[in-house]
Amino acid sequence: MKKFFAILFLILIVGLAGYLIFTREKGAKEANNAEDFYRAKFFEKLSGNMVQCGLCPNRCILSRGQIGLCKARKNIDGELYSLNYGNVAAQHVDPIEKKPFFHFLPGAKAYSISTTGCNMRCSFCQNWDISQVFPWEVETTKMTPEQVVNDALQSGSEVIAFTYNEPIVYYEYVYDVARLAKEKGLRTVVVSNGYINLEPLRELLPYIDAYKVDLKAFKEEFYQKFTGGHLAPVLETIKTIKNSGVWLEIVNLLIPGENESKEEIREMAKWIKENVGDDVPLHFSAFHPEYKLQNLPSTPSETIIKARQVAMEEGLKFVYTGNIIYPEGESTYCPGSKEIAIERRGYMIQANNLVDGKCLDGEVIPGIWK
Amino acid sequence: MEDFLIQPFLLGISTGIFCFTYCVPFIAPYLVSEERKLAKNFKVILEFILGRLGGYILFGAIFGYLGEKISNQAVNLILIISLMVLAVVLIFYALGLLKPKGIFCSSKYIKFREKSPLLMGFLMGINICPPFLMSLAYVFSLHSVFKGIIYFLMFFLGTTLYFLPVTFLGFLGKMKEFRLIARIAGLIVGFAFLTYGIYYIIRGLTLFHAI
Numbered sequence: 124m125k126k127f128f129a130i131l132f133l134i135l136i137v138g139l140a141g142y143l144i145f146t147r148e149k150g151a152k153e154a155n156n157a158e159d160f161y162r163a164k165f166f167e168k169l170s171g172n173m174v175q176c177g178l179c180p181n182r183c184i185l186s187r188g189q190i191g192l193c194k195a196r197k198n199i200d201g202e203l204y205s206l207n208y209g210n211v212a213a214q215h216v217d218p219i220e221k222k223p224f225f226h227f228l229p230g231a232k233a234y235s236i237s238t239t240g241c242n243m244r245c246s247f248c249q250n251w252d253i254s255q256v257f258p259w260e261v262e263t264t265k266m267t268p269e270q271v272v273n274d275a276l277q278s279g280s281e282v283i284a285f286t287y288n289e290p291i292v293y294y295e296y297v298y299d300v301a302r303l304a305k306e307k308g309l310r311t312v313v314v315s316n317g318y319i320n321l322e323p324l325r326e327l328l329p330y331i332d333a334y335k336v337d338l339k340a341f342k343e344e345f346y347q348k349f350t351g352g353h354l355a356p357v358l359e360t361i362k363t364i365k366n367s368g369v370w371l372e373i374v375n376l377l378i379p380g381e382n383e384s385k386e387e388i389r390e391m392a393k394w395i396k397e398n399v400g401d402d403v404p405l406h407f408s409a410f411h412p413e414y415k416l417q418n419l420p421s422t423p424s425e426t427i428i429k430a431r432q433v434a435m436e437e438g439l440k441f442v443y444t445g446n447i448i449y450p451e452g453e454s455t456y457c458p459g460s461k462e463i464a465i466e467r468r469g470y471m472i473q474a475n476n477l478v479d480g481k482c483l484d485g486e487v488i489p490g491i492w493k
Numbered sequence: 494m495e496d497f498l499i500q501p502f503l504l505g506i507s508t509g510i511f512c513f514t515y516c517v518p519f520i521a522p523y524l525v526s527e528e529r530k531l532a533k534n535f536k537v538i539l540e541f542i543l544g545r546l547g548g549y550i551l552f553g554a555i556f557g558y559l560g561e562k563i564s565n566q567a568v569n570l571i572l573i574i575s576l577m578v579l580a581v582v583l584i585f586y587a588l589g590l591l592k593p594k595g596i597f598c599s600s601k602y603i604k605f606r607e608k609s610p611l612l613m614g615f616l617m618g619i620n621i622c623p624p625f626l627m628s629l630a631y632v633f634s635l636h637s638v639f640k641g642i643i644y645f646l647m648f649f650l651g652t653t654l655y656f657l658p659v660t661f662l663g664f665l666g667k668m669k670e671f672r673l674i675a676r677i678a679g680l681i682v683g684f685a686f687l688t689y690g691i692y693y694i695i696r697g698l699t700l701f702h703a704i
Contacts, residue, residue: 129670132525136678137685140518144689188569 155188157199161208161295165323172201178294179242179318180356192351194257195240195292207238208296210263211271212253213287216278220470222286222314225443225455226404226490227333227370229465230472233312234275237287238263238296242318244351245339246415247378254288268299272307282332286314294323301330310491317360318352324363332491333370336361340375340382341391349381358394365399370491372404374445377422377430379410388430392437401438402489407431409446424449441489457482464488497644505651513655516545516617518686519583522679523613524663525671526587534663541614542653548575548618549645557641570694572620577690579616580683582609587679618649 165177169184176183176191183191185198195207219231239261241254248254253261266274275283283304285297290313301311310332317336328334336357340346343354364371373395377383395403407430409422424447431452434442444452455465464482466473476483480492505512520541524534586609665671 125668125670129668129674132521132665132671133674133678133681136518136521137681139514140682140685143515143518144685148689 155199157202157204160197160199160204160206163196163203163205164295164298164326165320166203168201172198174198174201174203176203177320178323179291179320180353181242181318182320190257191242192244193240193242193289193292194255195238205293205295207240207258207263207293209265209267210238210258211236211266212239212261212263213237214264214266214274216280217284218470219282219284219312220467220472222284222312222335223374223406223443223445223470224312224333224335224370224372225406225465225467226372226441226488226492227312228281228310228491228493229475231282231310232278232280233282233284234271234278234280235284235286236266236271236300237285237290238293239288240292241289241316242292242352243289243316245316246349247376247410247413249411249413250287251414268296268303271300272303272309275304275309276307280309282310282312284312284314286312289318290315291319291323294319294327298327298330301327305330316350316352317357319360320356321359321363324360325367328364328367328369331369333372334364335372335374336364338373338375338391341387341394342382345382349378358398361395362398365403371399372406374406374408375430376408376410377426378416379420379422379426381419383422383426383430385429385433388433389437392434392439396438401440403439404441404443404490405434405439406443406445407434407452408444411446422446428452455488457484457486457488459486460484497640498647501644501648502651505648506654507651509652509655512652513659515620516541516656517659518678518682519579519613519617520659521662522583522675522682523586523610524659525665525675526679527672528666529663531660531663534666535660537610537663538656538660540610541617542656544611544614544616545618545653546614546646546649547611548615548620549649550642552619553642553645554638555641557638557644573690573693575616575619577687579613579620580686580690582613582616582683583679584683584687587676587683589676 163176163178167175167177169175172187174185176185176196178196179193181192183193183196185191185196185203187198187200190197190206195205197204197206214234214236217233217235219228219233222233237250237253239253239256239258241248244255271283283300285300290297297313304311311330312333312335313331314335315337317338338357338361339350341354346352346354361371361373375382375391392405395405407427409424409427410416410419411421412419427444427447428449431442431444440458441455450468453467453469454463455467456462457464460482462476462482463474464477465475477488477492480490481487520538524537529537666675
């Protein structure tokens with residue numbers, strides 16, 4: 124009996140060693156077969172088989188086999204590859220208002236997809252389970268751009284939304300899907316942190332109809348402490364999108380004690396008005412404990428309502444509230460007559476009084492209405 | 494602050510079983526191949542853990558300082574060489590070449606044998622396991638020796654919890670059948686990893702990712 128168990132012990136230990144060698148080797152082969160991945164569009168080759176990614180301000184310098192901060196790009200034999208091209212981690216049909224877009228095709232269905240990874244590491248991320256992981260840590264579905272577009276058409280959606288995780292990190296996939304979507308008559312929207320270099324942004328914008336940027340705060344310290352990124356590149360992205368003519372909306376998530384001071388909101392509103400105009404919709408959204416900030420309380424409704432008031436005092440015409448129950452902050456008003464242009468409850472349109480994007484008195488409300 | 498304190502500790506807790514699995518083929522034959530009392534087995538495990546700690550701290554300092562400058566090829570070379578040295582130590586131990594009355598019959602080799610858990614632990618500490626390798630991109634971005642050390646230390650603490658119960662595996666060493674089998678296992682495992690290391694170097698160094 125002892126001999127039997129002793130032999131079993133031997134088999135166990137040797138078998139374990141063999142299994143470890145097998146998995147190491149299998150993993151090495153799978154992780155470094157360039158044919159399995161999609162060559163990245165923006166990178167520079169450096170000496171010693173190193174590369175520098177040019178997609179976002181992180182500008183990761185990677186040696187052979189290294190993966191970027193976004194967990195979505197890898198140096199394979201001196202070239203940069205996207206690890207998550209075509210690997211769809213989430214797909215759902217959402218109302219466009221959920222993104223949120225309030226001045227873009229009201230009531231439209233948005234076929235929403237995502238992959239994995241992110242070039243920031245926000246402590247309050249609500250989609251951290253797909254944004255802060257490597258592609259192999261999440262179950263994904265392989266979908267070609269053609270399949271995405273066909274699926275979107277079959278779902279009856281008018282829009283394809285690149286959302287949930289950060290679309291920038293699957294740039295090439297966004298680009299290919301968006302180009303095809305335009306050919307098939309679909310609109311495209313990007314829901315993003317805005318942390319992208321200008322060259323790739325400018326190349327993508329012709330295929331995007333609307334862009335929502337998460338302006339996480341208006342202080343550099345907040346960006347460094349809570350996101351791992353920087354404020355200035357996001358502001359450049361916002362200006363570039365506006366100048367390109369692509370429809371722009373901005374969201375600011377207010378976190379208690381961190382970025383909800385009146386002074387900061389005032390500064391942000393002033394900057395928006397001076398740099399991109401007073402008619403860019405701004406959404407203030409309430410924080411709820413999530414990911415690494417579960418110790419903080421939810422943002423009180425009064426804070427969100429007050430933020431809206433401050434922003435409107437600074438001259439912004441279309442300021443909305445989100446994640447709270449406040450009907451006045453969810454609806455669009457004609458700035459001149461103060462009449463309700465579009466009445467909303469949450470994501471649902473209750474009434475749309477616009478005619479060809481105009482109020483009854485003829486005032487034009489900026490946006491894309493059809 | 495929590496990024497290099499809490500996060501690596503939790504990573505160690507969540508992936509420690511994988512790290513432990515990577516060490517078992519080496520530590521198990523060593524523990525079982527000799528008859529020792531529980532206290533002695535516990536000392537062996539402690540030394541192994543301390544050795545691991547040394548390996549982790551050294552790597553944390555290097556990665557924290559060099560950051561992105563360290564090439565992946567260099568990392569893989571260090572890993573595979575440490576694995577091969579570890580395999581050789583295990584082979585020597587299994588063959589009884591580290592006995593006091595073996596061919597190395599002088600006091601300095603007795604000390605070497607007694608300290609072999611420390612050495613093995615150190616070599617395993619350098620041979621960082623795949624789940625942890627994936628978090629190195631973040632350590633690179635710290636650009637700080639201090640933060641790199643702390644990050645590796647916290648991860649190490651998280652994984653160590655899984656190593657303590659293996660002390661009881663030493664009870665199997667009381668049976669001569671197991672002692673013999675453990676030496677055979679040590680030989681096979683040692684040669685397997687030594688051969689794998691040679692093959693790895695010949696076919697080209699490349700990073701593996703977590704399963």
